Amino acid sequence: MASVVFLQRELEDRLGAMLLTACAAKHGHRAEIVVDPLRHVRRVVAAKPDFIAMTVLSPSLPWARRVAAHFKRLLPGVRIVFGGPHPTFLPECIAFPEIDIICIGEGERPLVRMLERYDGTLESIRDTPGLWVKTPGGVIKNPRFALLTADELSELPFADRRHYAGHPVLRRSPHWRTWTSRGCPYKCTFCFEPLYTEMNKGQGPVVRQRTVASAVAELKHMKELGAKYIDIVDDQFLLARKWTLEFCEAYREHVGLPLVVNTLANHLDEERVRALKHAGVHSICFGIESGVERIRMETYRKPVKDETIFSVAELLRRHGIDFLTFNILGLPEESLEDMYATVRINQQIGTTYPWCSIFQPYPGSPLGERYGMGAGEQFSYSYFQESVLGDGPRRALVANAHKLFAHAVKANLSFDAFARLARHTSPLRKLYTGLFYWHYGDGLRRRYGHSWPGLAKHWVYANARA
Numbered sequence: 001m002a003s004v005v006f007l008q009r010e011l012e013d014r015l016g017a018m019l020l021t022a023c024a025a026k027h028g029h030r031a032e033i034v035v036d037p038l039r040h041v042r043r044v045v046a047a048k049p050d051f052i053a054m055t056v057l058s059p060s061l062p063w064a065r066r067v068a069a070h071f072k073r074l075l076p077g078v079r080i081v082f083g084g085p086h087p088t089f090l091p092e093c094i095a096f097p098e099i100d101i102i103c104i105g106e107g108e109r110p111l112v113r114m115l116e117r118y119d120g121t122l123e124s125i126r127d128t129p130g131l132w133v134k135t136p137g138g139v140i141k142n143p144r145f146a147l148l149t150a151d152e153l154s155e156l157p158f159a160d161r162r163h164y165a166g167h168p169v170l171r172r173s174p175h176w177r178t179w180t181s182r183g184c185p186y187k188c189t190f191c192f193e194p195l196y197t198e199m200n201k202g203q204g205p206v207v208r209q210r211t212v213a214s215a216v217a218e219l220k221h222m223k224e225l226g227a228k229y230i231d232i233v234d235d236q237f238l239l240a241r242k243w244t245l246e247f248c249e250a251y252r253e254h255v256g257l258p259l260v261v262n263t264l265a266n267h268l269d270e271e272r273v274r275a276l277k278h279a280g281v282h283s284i285c286f287g288i289e290s291g292v293e294r295i296r297m298e299t300y301r302k303p304v305k306d307e308t309i310f311s312v313a314e315l316l317r318r319h320g321i322d323f324l325t326f327n328i329l330g331l332p333e334e335s336l337e338d339m340y341a342t343v344r345i346n347q348q349i350g351t352t353y354p355w356c357s358i359f360q361p362y363p364g365s366p367l368g369e370r371y372g373m374g375a376g377e378q379f380s381y382s383y384f385q386e387s388v389l390g391d392g393p394r395r396a397l398v399a400n401a402h403k404l405f406a407h408a409v410k411a412n413l414s415f416d417a418f419a420r421l422a423r424h425t426s427p428l429r430k431l432y433t434g435l436f437y438w439h440y441g442d443g444l445r446r447r448y449g450h451s452w453p454g455l456a457k458h459w460v461y462a463n464a465r466a
């Protein structure tokens with residue numbers, strides 16, 4: 001029996017860690033999750049872990065390295081293993097001295113195999129599929145296991161939520177995440193999915209759905225544990241019509257909690273929207289990304305036409321379903337007029353929740369390759385902060401436009417007003433951040449039942465550690 005402790009910084013339920021700890025425990029190993037580990041050092045040390053594990057997104061690499069170095073000092077002999085999108089797409093990060101092992105892609109099989117074989121030496125796990133292992137003789141780069149099949153995904157244990165039950169903020173969060181599928185068949189250039197599909201070519205289907213029965217059984221379990229609002233994180237919830245219709249029927253009968261899902265707008269039609277409404281779907285999220293059709297379809301390669309966006313918005317309004325649109329500002333070639341076009345299309349369709357991020361060239365995405373960020377150390381911690389591209393004035397313009405985005409949509413600002421405010425350079429522009437958080441928080445309240453005091457606690461915590 002080996003032991004592993006997953007560390008995380010965010011006050012969010014993390015599916016990767018919850019699933020992997022459940023798999024480890026199912027195979028007889030000790031596994032736990034510690035949130036905010038630098039404040040709970042004693043808990044980590046007391047667990048006497050063989051492995052300290054983290055899911056690493058590109059912006060959290062500096063934090064993950066700092067924490068890894070800290071625990072390596074406190075726990076000589078502990079092995080540090082990183083998984084998740086950053087090591088998957090930039091495995092060279094294993095060169096950092098704090099990292100012993102990285103996992104590329106799905107982690108269930110590699111983790112269990114690693115825990116089973118470990119005898120205290122890196123030699124014992126050097127040939128584990130899916131892992132790169134740093135041995136005294138150099139880094140061993142193993143081939144990967146095949147992707148889990150749809151049947152295997154359906155047999156995975158439920159994400160283990162007990163780890164969060166003792167955490168004061170997470171315990172009270174009304175909003176819980178789950179999943180029903182993996183993979184996405186589209187090829188948007190700001191996203192990692194095209195490369196993920198490419199690197200798994202020949203390994204069986206990349207897009208896989210759990211059975212309706214397994215997905216609904218987990219949702220029922222979540223409801224029994226106290227979930228109030230459900231967020232399904234799948235990139236594409238509406239891929240297969242028959243699956244969706246069966247799911248909606250079963251969800252309504254056995255769960256019925258307010259639900260939020262993501263989809264490409266093209267998958268929304270009368271039959272599916274009616275079924276989703278019947279099931280209790282509260283909001284649907286889809287990407288617009290840019291109001292300029294050419295940028296959306298050619299630069300971002302998101303295959304959604306303007307006419308689809310208009311017709312889908314009308315359909316959702318008719319059925320009384322709220323909708324959130326994903327939008328991006330700050331692509332280097334984007335003018336202020338282009339940015340306003342994204343505001344404008346959202347005004348025209350009456351978006352309930354106009355969500356917007358600042359473009360970041362993450363590793364693994366085609367645009368990330370174009371605007372390359374090397375070891376990824378320079379990312380801002382959040383895509384709500386600032387652009388990492390362009391000179392100072394350009395970054396300030398993009399940050400202003402981004403902070404004003406939701407307000408410009410909701411208040412129907414004209415181009416002139418939007419441009420005047422976006423070009424503003426006095427310290428007063430700091431007030432825009434308040435506007436941004438007001439709209440963002442209001443969306444979280446309405447979609448997921450959060451309270452303002454709960455959100456304030458969350459943000460104070462996040463900013464104190466940013």
Ligand code: B12
Nearest residue numbers: 014015016053055057058059060083084103106107382383
């Ligand atoms: C839900 C979600 C969130 C949630 C929860 C985060 C989480 N990862 O659990 C929240 C809201 C907190 C979140 C926040 C952010 N997110 Co997010 N998020 C997602 C989303 C939609 C689903 C993640 C998920 O739960 N997947 C299901 C689980 C099971 O998969 P997984 O976490 O990848 O884990 C599997 C493997 O990666 C591996 N694995 C993972 N960890 C480990 C560890 C070990 C030891 C091992 C062996 C294996 C292993 O095994 C797991 C099971 O197979 C993804 C998109 C996607 N399709 O993945 C984006 C995504 C991960 N997010 C992304 C980003 C950019 C962010 C933010 C940085 C955005 C921001 N605000 O700026 C923040 C993070 C803050 C920060 N600075 O780090 C990017 C990451 C890109 C990158 N190169 O890092 C993604 C890929 C979206 C995208 N397409 O660009 N996110």
Ligand code: SF4
Nearest residue numbers: 184186188191193235
């Ligand atoms: S942005 Fe969405 S639709 Fe496009 S490839 Fe990524 S997950 Fe798929």
